[in-house]
Amino acid sequence: MDLVIKDARITGREGRVDIGLGGGKIVALEPNLKAPQEISAEGNLVSPSFYEIHIHLDAILTEGDPRPNRSGSLWEGIAIWSERVKRLTREDVRERVLKALPWFVAHGVTHIRTHVDTCDPSLTALKALLEIKREVAEWIEIQIVAFPQLGMFSWEGGDELVRRAVELGADVVGGIPHYEITREYGVQNVKFALELAHQTGLPVDIHCDETDDEQSRFLETMAAETLRLKLSGRVAASHTTAMHSYNNAYADKIIGNVRRAGLHVICNPPDNSVLQGRFDHYPIRRGLTRVKELLAAGVNVAAGHDSVMDPWYPMGKGDPLHTAFVLLHYGLMSGRDDRAHLFPMLSSRAAAIWNNRLVRGSEGLEGHGLAVGNPADLIVWPVPTEDDALRILPMRRYVLKRGRVVAETRPEIARVEGQEVRFLR
Incomplete structure (x- = not known):
């Protein structure tokens, strides 16, 4: 593995997991992964790009x-x-x-x-x-x-x-x-x-x-x-x-x-x-x-x-x-x-x-998403769910292309009277 995204949430999967990346692909989805480079999702959503x-x-x-x-x-x-x-x-x-x-x-x-x-x-x-x-x-x-x-x-x-x-x-x-x-x-x-x-x-x-x-x-x-x-x-x-x-x-x-x-x-x-x-x-x-x-x-x-x-x-x-x-x-x-x-x-x-795939319902949507063997084209979000992303419209924390970080946005932090504001429940 070249890089691990630590402490990630994935839609449709319970709990948190580490995402191991290597050779431009997802190579592992399991806890406690190690790699020369690590970034943390901090318990937030990771989605396909x-x-x-x-x-x-x-x-x-x-x-x-x-x-x-x-x-x-x-x-x-x-x-x-x-x-x-x-x-x-x-x-x-x-x-x-x-x-x-x-x-x-x-x-x-x-x-x-x-x-x-x-x-x-x-x-x-x-x-x-x-x-x-x-x-x-x-x-x-x-x-x-x-x-x-x-x-x-x-x-x-x-x-x-x-x-x-x-x-x-x-x-x-x-x-x-x-x-x-x-x-x-x-x-x-x-x-x-x-x-x-x-x-x-x-x-x-x-x-x-x-x-x-x-x-x-x-x-x-x-x-x-x-x-x-x-x-x-x-x-x-x-x-x-x-x-x-x-x-x-x-x-x-x-x-x-x-x-x-x-x-x-x-x-x-x-x-x-x-x-x-x-x-x-x-x-x-x-x-x-x-x-x-x-x-x-x-x-x-x-x-x-x-x-x-x-x-x-x-x-x-x-x-x-x-x-x-x-x-x-x-x-x-x-x-x-x-x-x-x-x-x-x-x-x-x-x-x-x-990719010119024939799709019938949900058939034909394979090969893209958070699964081992799929391309490591990913977004690390500063919020835990897709609904939170749709509601808040936050900037993305990291964007990865073929397992490499190609964009990073510093956390957006608001403070009111010295108190940090979080737009989450």
């Missing part, structure tokens, strides 16, 4: 440039980004991304999937992120999605730019069917993305039905094409917010077909809770897909932040726990059994998407 499974690093930290999003709407955000993207340079992208990546790591993120706009003939952001991916691999792993922000067939040459991005090294094929001018173009968008994935062996992650329009139904095309091309486990549908507007009979049908096809679903609570419902005049829709119904049907659902300080979302600090906190409220997931899904949606469920 987080996967930020949906973010847009190319746009990060551009909020207000060239102008603020005054309406706060999705469409104004896209219009602002279409102006900003014309001024992208390699240096600009590198400066912003390299400033923000440590924020994510400090909050326990060891894997990050970023969508990168390919509607730029020079593919400036993509090339910069390919460089960064290689440079930071020791402390955070990056997957890059070739994402045609303005469409594949409504934007001249959009399909070929996606193909070129894949040839240059993008890890995942993206799409955005609901943004195309016609439904026919949208269907073509989905079919092109999945066919390209079939040809190249890559996974797929499509911005799908990110709208309040109950007639936006490209998820059914994704399910059908996934089945036809036998891509189960390799295809993720991000957002799918139109599902909150479907009639219940159709929603039941599509959820069943999503499970049958082995699709993953990625919800994005911070952004969609403020971007959707913009056409409503009470009641205002919450802006989320049917998370609880999808989970109950055995569909794998993960959660991503989507944006940090960009034209679509002016807030954020790179903390997936913020995503879970918003989902707990807007997704009506405050019940005990529902809360139990929140940490896995940031970790094991997101990891299954990253």
Whole structure:
């Protein structure tokens, strides 16, 4: 063993235990372990690290440039980004991304999937992120999605730019069917993305039905094409917010077909809770897909932040726990059994998407978590339980990548009239 985490609590296990790490993996879970290096959890929670499974690093930290999003709407955000993207340079992208990546790591993120706009003939952001991916691999792993922000067939040459991005090294094929001018173009968008994935062996992650329009139904095309091309486990549908507007009979049908096809679903609570419902005049829709119904049907659902300080979302600090906190409220997931899904949606469920695993219910979530033989990508918390973490939103004490401490935060201590304040029972 290279390192031992002493006196740790693990969700689902009684008492405290030491966690022995060696060769980048967990090698022992038992009391009284010894190693050349030791850190103490001090009786607090140790959890698997987080996967930020949906973010847009190319746009990060551009909020207000060239102008603020005054309406706060999705469409104004896209219009602002279409102006900003014309001024992208390699240096600009590198400066912003390299400033923000440590924020994510400090909050326990060891894997990050970023969508990168390919509607730029020079593919400036993509090339910069390919460089960064290689440079930071020791402390955070990056997957890059070739994402045609303005469409594949409504934007001249959009399909070929996606193909070129894949040839240059993008890890995942993206799409955005609901943004195309016609439904026919949208269907073509989905079919092109999945066919390209079939040809190249890559996974797929499509911005799908990110709208309040109950007639936006490209998820059914994704399910059908996934089945036809036998891509189960390799295809993720991000957002799918139109599902909150479907009639219940159709929603039941599509959820069943999503499970049958082995699709993953990625919800994005911070952004969609403020971007959707913009056409409503009470009641205002919450802006989320049917998370609880999808989970109950055995569909794998993960959660991503989507944006940090960009034209679509002016807030954020790179903390997936913020995503879970918003989902707990807007997704009506405050019940005990529902809360139990929140940490896995940031970790094991997101990891299954990253690793292209077919998930049925809880099957397929193995290989990630606190078990001997699993990767030593871990978070040491300053609180004893997941509920405490969700309630208090504390900084992480330590973050480990492959058994090595890559981030450390000094304890946050508050004192009132000389008395130390603890926000625990």
